[in-house]
Amino acid sequence: MTPEMKILRALSIVASCLMLAAGASAQISLTPPGAEPPPADSKPAAKPKPKPPAAAKKPAAPAATPNPAAPAATARPTASPAAPAAMATPAPVPDDPNADLVYGAYQRGQYKTAFDLATKRAQETSDPKAMTMLGELYANAMGVKRDYAKAADWYKRAADGGDREGMFALAMLRLGGRGGPVNREEAVKWLASAAKLGNPKAAYNLALLYLDGQTLPQDLKRAAELLRVAADAGNPEAQYALATFYKEGTGVEKDINRAVRLLQAASLADNVDAEVEYAIALYNGTGTPKNEAAAVALLRKAAKQNSPIAQNRLARVLVTGQGAPMDKVEGLKWHIIAKTAGRGDPMLDEALTGLGPEDRAKAQEAARRWLGNK
Numbered sequence: 001m002t003p004e005m006k007i008l009r010a011l012s013i014v015a016s017c018l019m020l021a022a023g024a025s026a027q028i029s030l031t032p033p034g035a036e037p038p039p040a041d042s043k044p045a046a047k048p049k050p051k052p053p054a055a056a057k058k059p060a061a062p063a064a065t066p067n068p069a070a071p072a073a074t075a076r077p078t079a080s081p082a083a084p085a086a087m088a089t090p091a092p093v094p095d096d097p098n099a100d101l102v103y104g105a106y107q108r109g110q111y112k113t114a115f116d117l118a119t120k121r122a123q124e125t126s127d128p129k130a131m132t133m134l135g136e137l138y139a140n141a142m143g144v145k146r147d148y149a150k151a152a153d154w155y156k157r158a159a160d161g162g163d164r165e166g167m168f169a170l171a172m173l174r175l176g177g178r179g180g181p182v183n184r185e186e187a188v189k190w191l192a193s194a195a196k197l198g199n200p201k202a203a204y205n206l207a208l209l210y211l212d213g214q215t216l217p218q219d220l221k222r223a224a225e226l227l228r229v230a231a232d233a234g235n236p237e238a239q240y241a242l243a244t245f246y247k248e249g250t251g252v253e254k255d256i257n258r259a260v261r262l263l264q265a266a267s268l269a270d271n272v273d274a275e276v277e278y279a280i281a282l283y284n285g286t287g288t289p290k291n292e293a294a295a296v297a298l299l300r301k302a303a304k305q306n307s308p309i310a311q312n313r314l315a316r317v318l319v320t321g322q323g324a325p326m327d328k329v330e331g332l333k334w335h336i337i338a339k340t341a342g343r344g345d346p347m348l349d350e351a352l353t354g355l356g357p358e359d360r361a362k363a364q365e366a367a368r369r370w371l372g373n374k
Contacts, residue, residue, distance in 0.1 A: 102133055111143030122154075128161030135169055139178075152179030159190055167194035168202045184215045195226060200233035207238070224251030231262060236269035243274070260287030267298065275302040276310045283323060292323040303334055311338035312345055319351050328355060329363045336367035 102121060105114035115137050121130035135154035138147045152173050158166025171190035174183040188209065194202035207226035210219045224245050230238030243262035246255045260281045266274030275298050281288055283295035296317055302310030311334040317323045318331030332355060335348040352360060 102130055106133065111137060115143040126161065128158040128163035128166060131158035131161065132163050132166040132169065135166065148173065148179035164194040164197035164199040164202070168199050171202065188215060195229065200230040200235040200238065204230040204235050204238045220251035236266040236271040236274065239266035240271050240274045256287040272302050272305050272307045276307055276313070280313070296324045308338045308341035308343035312343045315348055319348060329359050329366070332363040333366040333370065336364060337370055340371060
């Protein structure tokens with residue numbers, strides 16, 4: 001198992017352990033079903049357990065679009081939370097008008113033109129952003145044959161020239177062992193440099209390494225500082241991660257209100273895990289004014305984004321009619337869908353069994369249609 005696989009595997013443990021503390025006044029159980037099925041008439045507080053991030057895998061090659069993919073699973077230190085997400089690579093963003101022709105061609109999908117223009121600029125002016133663009137094109141086989149060695153070479157030139165995007169991209173290649181052997185020390189060096197220059201993705205991924213405690217000594221306070229830098233820059237994965245820190249008092253003073261504000265920010269940026277946890281907070285009035293209607297709307301959104309946790313919570317709301325008009329057929333449709341993804345629920349199983357044959361058939365057919373259209 002490669003070193004980066006070990007990190008991501010460890011990080012995924014944290015995501016699977018995350019739970020949002022709930023208010024004692026919750027009207028409906030939104031807690032994930034555990035070994036002991038909850039009583040049908042019980043009203044426990046909500047403690048969602050967000051799904052693990054996309055997958056524990058090697059850092060991806062630079063994204064094929066100008067918008068980088070969100071980073072992939074985070075590591076849980078001993079008895080502390082961490083955030084999900086996948087390590088991401090950048091698409092170069094121009095800081096000056098001179099790069100507009102190159103970047104414009106890239107945005108329009110005219111990769112061969114972007115390659116030619118970037119090559120000319122790199123050779124004639126030693127423009128580090130043009131060099132980063134060339135690294136991006138080689139790494140993603142855009143307009144040229146994929147060549148990680150050449151990508152790494154261009155990223156290195158860009159990094160040496162002070163481009164923070166090139167630094168970050170080179171760090172991710174070094175972590176993934178693309179274009180050369182895995183070199184975690186060099187990766188840390190470039191992540192730190194890029195983070196110092198304000199690259200939020202670099203700050204986020206460096207925080208993961210401090211959290212993991214393998215490549216760097218575990219330092220929860222430093223991880224929290226870096227997450228704050230990335231979160232303040234609008235990185236939704238960092239916002240979600242930092243929310244868990246504030247929720248549990250890891251590396252920072254415990255602050256539920258601030259945790260919920262961060263969940264809200266990440267939710268607005270379509271981070272599905274944050275949507276689920278923020279919905280639970282809204283439902284129970286935890287760290288924010290209680291708003292069941294908004295909570296249910298957010299659960300619906302996350303459920304439609306294929307979050308099994310949201311599907312399960314929405315099913316409970318609809319089956320019991322607590323927080324939304326009762327609709328057992330719709331609710332049990334979501335239960336069936338969630339169950340196919342491993343999110344079982346004994347209480348909802350009983351509700352499905354107790355449903356009349358006609359309505360049960362409707363719920364099952366609706367679930368089949370949904371699953372067939374995914």
